[in-house]
Amino acid sequence: MLPTSIHRRTYIIVSIVVSIPLILWAFVNANRTYTLLQYAVKQELITAATTLEQRIPASYEQLLKSDDMLYSPSEEKRKALNRHLQPIVDEVAKNYPSFGLGYYSPELNIVALAPFNSEILGAKAHRLSLKIYETKKMDIAYLDSGVTRDEQPLMAVNYPLYYGGQLIGHVWANYKMDDLNRQYYFLILKYLGLIFLLWICVLLIIHWAFGRMEKALHELADQVKNGSYNPNKLVEFPQLIPVLNTILNLYKDKEKAMEEIAKLDRLNLVSQMAAGVAHEVRNPLTVIKGFLQYFQKKELTTTTQDQYRLILEELARVEGIISDFLSLAKSKVTQQKLCNLNHLLEGIYPLLSAQALKQGIELKFQLDSRIPNCLINDKEIIQLVLNLSRNAIEAMSKRGILTIQTQLNGMEIILLISDTGCGIPQEILKDIFNPFYTTKDNGTGLGLAICASIVNRHNGTITAQSIENEGTTFRVAIPV
Ligand SMILES: Nc1ncnc2c1ncn2[C@@H]1O[C@H](COP(=O)(O)OP(=O)(O)OP(=O)(O)O)[C@@H](O)[C@H]1O
Ligand SMILES: [Mg+2]
The missing domain is CATH 3.30.565.10 (Histidine kinase-like ATPase, C-terminal domain)
Incomplete structure (x- = not known):
């Protein structure tokens, strides 16, 4: 009943009006959440790094002294340091399972790390991480996949290790950005799913509203087709009431006019008949009447006189009917x-x-x-x-x-x-x-x-x- 283009147009307009702002909202919100998460990760990285820094019991040299390794080759020294520092790193790492943590010495390179990997022990840090020895301050860096060891982007905090006013090395805490990105994508997907559900609900409501409207219009169309409708049923379309009243009045006027035309047609037919009847019947009637009057004068008995009078009266009636026909025939x-x-x-x-x-x-x-x-x-x-x-x-x-x-x-x-x-x-x-x-x-x-x-x-x-x-x-x- 309603043109499909109206349906389609409404669906498209509502889809645009509902979906675009919601999608924008989803992205803005996801980005905000991402920034907040990033900030939280950064804070945790700093906390983890400072915890490592605070847990170190002495300088590297003192630790080596206690193991009597001060003059041993680097490999031995590193192992001795690792013996002291690996348990600390492992313990702190328990609280930060998604972080990479470790101690670094500028001479012996990586001396302890979590998660533990013997192949990386003793490896030299990337030059970006070594910037800390120039600035001598905590360094927060985003390292993209090209510069990291396992080719995953990282957010890393390098914290200087001072002992007795001397910079003896640094601790690090890092976090794989992919984990955060995954959370971001999951968030976006969640929002898009919600938007999709909302969009479907809105379309269903529109579909239902159109269905109701169409049903009402169908009823209305049927009523108008039958020449009557109940305006009280049209509460949903009050604007249509005057229009329909006008149509209905036109329809009734048309019916009345058709009736009038039919009546005039019948009158015309009768007029033609009247003219014919008058012409054909009147002349012989005059002759019959003349003869009857002539015979009436001749007959003398009262019974026959009465019978002639009756016949003449009936003839007068016939003449009257013919005159009526004639007056109907007049049209001018x-x-x-x-x-x-x-x-x-x-x-x-x-x-x-x-x-x-x-x-x-x-x-x-x-x-x-x-x-x-x-x-x-x-x-x-x-x-x-x-x-x-x-x-x-x-x-x-x-x-x-x-x-x-x-x-x-x-x-x-x-x-x-x-x-x-x-x-x-x-x-x-x-x-x-x-x-x-x-x-x-x-x-x-x-x-x-x-x-x-x-x-x-x-x-x-x-x-x-x-x-x-x-x-x-x-x-x-x-x-x-
Ligand atoms: N004043 C009236 N009161 C009640 N019925 C009427 C009245 N005038 C007309 N009618 C009805 O309308 C019909 C048609 O009237 P119309 O004058 O055309 O014909 P008629 O009176 O029956 O015959 P005629 O007029 O030829 O003697 C009548 O038969 C009658 O039923
Ligand atoms: Mg009459």
């Missing part, structure tokens, strides 16, 4: 002249009150004196009023009230014809203006269709409102 505005609706109504008042009186119905006129003259076809408007009034009278039993009202509403003249009759069920309200729609045994169903076509020719509207068993009001609006 014909013979409109300036008239006042109130005057027209007053003119047919006697006729209407006679019909009403016959049925025991009260007739009320409520005419608005502000009604102006306007262009109308007086005969058609009278027919409209008579049709609507006849329906109203037919819908009422005795003691009903027929009210005819006029009103001025802006640029419209309103005609209201109300009754207190049986009313029209809501489900058939939409059909009553269709030609031939009738609920009466002897009705043709053309009365309201004719009213609608008259109103249509006057560019007006006609609507009906009804409550069952209470009454009906027809409202005709004609533009001034």
